[in-house]
Amino acid sequence: SQKIEQNSEALNIQEGKTATLTCNYTNYSPAYLQWYRQDPGRGPVFLLLIRENEKEKRKERLKVTFDTTLKQSLFHITASQPADSATYLCALGNYGGSQGNLIFGKGTKLSVKP
Amino acid sequence: NAGVTQTPKFQVLKTGQSMTLQCAQDMNHNSMYWYRQDPGMGLRLIYYSASEGTTDKGEVPNGYNVSRLNKREFSLRLESAAPSQTSVYFCASRREEGNTEAFFGQGTRLTVV
Numbered sequence: 001s002q003k004i005e006q007n008s009e010a011l012n013i014q015e016g017k018t019a020t021l022t023c024n025y026t027n028y029s030p031a032y033l034q035w036y037r038q039d040p041g042r043g044p045v046f047l048l049l050i051r052e053n054e055k056e057k058r059k060e061r062l063k064v065t066f067d068t069t070l071k072q073s074l075f076h077i078t079a080s081q082p083a084d085s086a087t088y089l090c091a092l093g094n095y096g097g098s099q100g101n102l103i104f105g106k107g108t109k110l111s112v113k114p
Numbered sequence: 115n116a117g118v119t120q121t122p123k124f125q126v127l128k129t130g131q132s133m134t135l136q137c138a139q140d141m142n143h144n145s146m147y148w149y150r151q152d153p154g155m156g157l158r159l160i161y162y163s164a165s166e167g168t169t170d171k172g173e174v175p176n177g178y179n180v181s182r183l184n185k186r187e188f189s190l191r192l193e194s195a196a197p198s199q200t201s202v203y204f205c206a207s208r209r210e211e212g213n214t215e216a217f218f219g220q221g222t223r224l225t226v227v
Contacts, residue, residue: 041221043218044157044204044218049215100164101172102159106155
């Protein structure tokens, strides 16, 4: 069955540094990958989507890469701030029927210390 | 624009009781979903509705039923609650299946005692 691993349950970094979160997957060939942010007591909020034919996507201080050979996505937050502290989820998806449903990783809890 | 609205936000049930979680979206989305989120397990799909009039099982459907009442509303019913159903439940919607983003409600924290 498909398996998604977000390598770290928790990541602690200093303000101003770049946070790098990893999402690995097995037994799956996703057509796209999404990243979400979840704050305590709230639902996940969409951040970025990257398709299988795209190597990199950027949005302000966020950058996502997608390597279908390594079966891995990296999510970077540059110049991190305490307000970036949250849990970040990756989600994989495909096209057509139940394949269109998103499969979520367990998340990485990021803490940015001032 | 409210997005996805879930009710209630908190609920405590006794084992064997029934209840319905309500979800409504105002974005004219075709697809709607119910997930549960447990510590260490991540988000798991319970049921989904790809379009109005259709519903299908997800990864963990046992003990639940759903109704896609109309395009806006998708409810989740627990007929006989069990302690194993203690969880946080999220409703989500997407414009369609495929590479579109999901919009989530604020969640329902359910405790079954």
